[in-house]
Amino acid sequence: MVTKKTPLYDEHVKLGGKVVDYAGWFLPVQYEGLIAEHNAVRNAAGLFDVSHMGEVVVKGKDALAYLQYLTTNDIGSIETDQIIYTIMCYPDGGVVDDFLVYKYDDEEYLLVVNAANTDKDFKWMIDQKKDFNIILENISDQVGEVAIQGPKSEEILQKLTDTDLSKIKPFHFDRKVNISGVECMVSRTGYTGEDGFEIYSPAEGIVKIWNDILEAGKEHGIKPAGLGCRDTLRFEAGMPLYGHEISKEITPLEGGLKFFVKLDKKEDFIGKEALNKQWDEGLKRKVVGFEMVGRGIPRENYDVYKNGEKIGHVTTGYMSPTLKKNIGVALIKTEETKLDNEIDIMIRNKPVKAVTINKRFYKR
Amino acid sequence: MKVAKGLFYAEDHEWVKVDGEEALVGIADYAQDSLGDIVYVELPEVDDEFDKEEAFAAVESVKAAADIYMPVGGKIIAVNEELLDDPSLLNQDPYESWMVKIEIADKSELDELMTSEDYEKFLDEEV
Numbered sequence: 001m002v003t004k005k006t007p008l009y010d011e012h013v014k015l016g017g018k019v020v021d022y023a024g025w026f027l028p029v030q031y032e033g034l035i036a037e038h039n040a041v042r043n044a045a046g047l048f049d050v051s052h053m054g055e056v057v058v059k060g061k062d063a064l065a066y067l068q069y070l071t072t073n074d075i076g077s078i079e080t081d082q083i084i085y086t087i088m089c090y091p092d093g094g095v096v097d098d099f100l101v102y103k104y105d106d107e108e109y110l111l112v113v114n115a116a117n118t119d120k121d122f123k124w125m126i127d128q129k130k131d132f133n134i135i136l137e138n139i140s141d142q143v144g145e146v147a148i149q150g151p152k153s154e155e156i157l158q159k160l161t162d163t164d165l166s167k168i169k170p171f172h173f174d175r176k177v178n179i180s181g182v183e184c185m186v187s188r189t190g191y192t193g194e195d196g197f198e199i200y201s202p203a204e205g206i207v208k209i210w211n212d213i214l215e216a217g218k219e220h221g222i223k224p225a226g227l228g229c230r231d232t233l234r235f236e237a238g239m240p241l242y243g244h245e246i247s248k249e250i251t252p253l254e255g256g257l258k259f260f261v262k263l264d265k266k267e268d269f270i271g272k273e274a275l276n277k278q279w280d281e282g283l284k285r286k287v288v289g290f291e292m293v294g295r296g297i298p299r300e301n302y303d304v305y306k307n308g309e310k311i312g313h314v315t316t317g318y319m320s321p322t323l324k325k326n327i328g329v330a331l332i333k334t335e336e337t338k339l340d341n342e343i344d345i346m347i348r349n350k351p352v353k354a355v356t357i358n359k360r361f362y363k364r
Numbered sequence: 365m366k367v368a369k370g371l372f373y374a375e376d377h378e379w380v381k382v383d384g385e386e387a388l389v390g391i392a393d394y395a396q397d398s399l400g401d402i403v404y405v406e407l408p409e410v411d412d413e414f415d416k417e418e419a420f421a422a423v424e425s426v427k428a429a430a431d432i433y434m435p436v437g438g439k440i441i442a443v444n445e446e447l448l449d450d451p452s453l454l455n456q457d458p459y460e461s462w463m464v465k466i467e468i469a470d471k472s473e474l475d476e477l478m479t480s481e482d483y484e485k486f487l488d489e490e491v
Contacts, residue, residue, distance in 0.1 A: 034426045035401045228400070228427050297404050297424050319403040319426055326404075348406075348422060348431075 006051035007144050007203045008210055015224050022227055023116035025052040030226040038229035038321040041192050045150035045217055046225030050198065051206060054118030055143045056111045056125065060134035063107050069269050070128055071101070072252060072261040078103050083171045083187055087260055088121065089271030093251040093278055097121045098242055098260075100189060102173055114242050128270065144206025148213055149196035149225070149233070151364075156217040157186075157197055160209075165197070180205075180212040191230065193237025193362055235316050236323065238289070238360035244300065244315045245287050245329060253278055254331065256287045256359065285312060288337040289359030290345075291327045294352035298328035298345045305344040305351055311336050314345065322362055329359050365487055366393040368459040372474055373483035374435035375490075379459065380477065386441065388462035391423065391432060394487060396458045399425040402451045407443040407463060414438065416473050421463055423454065436473040438466035 003021045012019055017028025027049065030037060040046045058067060067075040073086035080103050088096040097117040102110040113121045122138045129136065148157055154165050163177045165186070173187035182205035190196040201209055214222060231241065240246050246255035253261060253275060263276050292298060298317030303310055317328030328345070336343060337356060344351035367373075372380040377395035381388040396402060404424040414420045419431040420440070442465035447453055453461040468474070478486055 029427070030400060033401050035403075038426075232426060296406070297429065299429055319424070321426060 004052075006049055007206050008049045008051060008146075011207060011210055012049065012224075017224070017226060020227075023052060023114075025115060027052060028224075028226040029228045031224050034226070034228040034232065035321045037223050037225040038232050040221060040223040041150045041194055041225055041229065041233055042322055043151070044221035044223075045148055045152040045156055045196075046192075046223055046229070047210065047213055047217070048147040048149065048225050048230060049210070050145045050147050051143070051203070052115035053145055054113040054115060054121065054138070054140040055145075055200075056113060056118075056122060057137040057139055058109045058111065058125075058134055059137070060107060060132070062132040062134050063109055065267070066129070066132040066134050067101060067109060068265065068267040069132070070125065072265075072269055072271065072275070073101075074262045074265050075101055075103075075109075080105050081172055081174065083173060083189060085260055087246070087252045087257060088124070089252070089269075089275070090248065091270055091274060093253070093271045093274035094248040095242065095246040095250065095252060095255075096124050096248075098240065098246060098252075098257075102185075102187065104175070117242065142203055144201050144203040144209075145198060146206060146210055146213070147190055147192075147196060147198045148217075148222075149190045149192040150194050150222075152217065152220040152222070153194070153196040156213065156220050156222060157199075159216045160212055168197075170195075180208050182209055184209070191239060192233035193239070194233070194364055229321075231316075232318050232321055235318055235329070236320055236362035238358075238362075241316065245331075250315075250331060251275060251278060254283055254286055283334050285331055286334045286337045287315060287329050287331050287359065288339075289327065289329055289357045289361060290343060290354045291325055291357050292345065292352060292354045293342075294354070296345065296347040296352045297326045298330075298347070298354070303346040304330045304332050305346060306332075306336050306342075311343070317345075320361060327357075327361055328354075365397065366459070367480050367484045367487070369480045371459070371480055372435065372477035373480070373486075374433070374477055375486070376433050376435075378432060378435045380435045380474070381462070382468070382474065385468055385471075387436070387438070387466055387468055389435060389464050389466060390462045391454060391458055392483070393458050394491065395423075395430070396455050399423060399430060400427055401425050402454045405447045405451045405454070405463070407445075407448065408440050410440050410442060412440045413469075414440075423451070432463065434466075435477055436466075436471075437469040439469070441465050441467050
């Protein structure tokens with residue numbers, strides 16, 4: 001597969017971004033440095049190119065019924081201009097992807113899916129269409145998207161629009177926001193644990209928006225932010241990443257996302273039976289947060305031991321830039337997930353002590 | 365990328381500064397730059413012995429962990445403990461921030477390393 005460039009590729013290069021191939025897209029891991037960018041988002045603002053995200057429109061009379069069947073959360077619970085996080089499962093309860101659903105109206109929704117999963121998701125969605133009276137449209141290539149994240153986000157973005165952004169509440173959006181002369185959709189959402197907005201525009205308008213936001217945010221300390229800190233930020237905030245805390249092999253219940261799996265939803269949904277069974281029988285393994293007691297940084301896929309027996313593996317681990325602690329999330333046997341439990345992380349073939357803690361490491 | 369003169373370099377981007385039978389070993393500018401912000405360093409114990417190309421230390425940035433390999437075999441006679449307290453020294457000045465001091469086991473192994481001039485060419489052509 002050919003690696004694709006987002007409409008902002010030239011800007012990343014101009015800004016000195018360290019560009020890598022991520023999920024089939026050329027995107028910057030960092031510009032100035034991961035920690036500086038991470039801290040900018042926590043303390044001021046950071047601007048991310050998220051144009052690689054996939055966008056799928058579901059339209060038609062049965063749009064709601066289809067989404068209720070396709071995903072685990074209760075899509076019927078949101079109003080127009082509201083957003084809900086949901087999970088799309090296989091019949092065995094494994095995860096196809098997790099994403100946000102934007103409700104345009106009763107018969108039209110936008111799904112914003114993980115870049116790496118877009119093609120797989122779209123194919124899966126078509127396969128599940130069956131007799132539902134809907135149209136599915138993959139509009140990923142037409143949409144540019146940036147995310148401004150951090151406590152100064154509203155103040156900065158407000159300079160570029162007449163729309164009163166304070167009226168857009170968390171997990172809500174406005175489809176007609178004029179930013180830098182471009183009509184955009186703006187939602188109060190993000191993947192960092194901070195306040196912030198995600199801005200969707202026609203692909204050709206996104207370069208102007210990107211540059212104007214950086215200019216408007218200069219005096220507030222905004223920095224362009226890369227994929228590197230996107231992951232450390234979401235991790236500190238206890239947010240899952242597909243392929244790590246949830247996957248084809250790890251169900252949302254094991255991934256600690258029961259709140260988003262409405263097992264008592266009146267409609268049937270794909271995976272409902274398997275997930276109900278798993279829940280009734282009791283989870284054999286579950287994700288939990290932990291903090292290193294001994295010296296060392298936990299990393300994805302390091303083994304986790306207890307009393308010499310392997311009990312699971314690390315799903316994400318870092319030296320947390322905000323907390324300055326070596327912390328991680330691990331998928332381990334349920335009986336070992338109680339808090340304050342001493343476990344060992346195998347680092348370069350040596351067991352290093354750690355203790356289980358709540359995985360929501362950072363709260364703003 | 366900066367390349368300090370008068371050192372030997374390995375293809376894994378470690379440098380060796382030879383002083384008689386002893387040598388300082390560290391990582392090159394290229395290595396610190398590709399890792400990014402270095403936040404953790406693991407060093408061996410004094411008296412540990414390592415063969416050429418054996419992992420003797422680890423350097424980690426927020427994003428990644430990298431093993432550091434011996435450019436030449438030898439015995440550890442000192443470790444730079446300052447790095448344990450401030451791993452970012454490796455980013456700031458990789459050629460001053462030596463990691464270990466070794467007693468070289470077999471000086472003929474130095475012949476297999478690159479000179480500064482060779483390493484500059486290597487960076488241009490191979491990397």
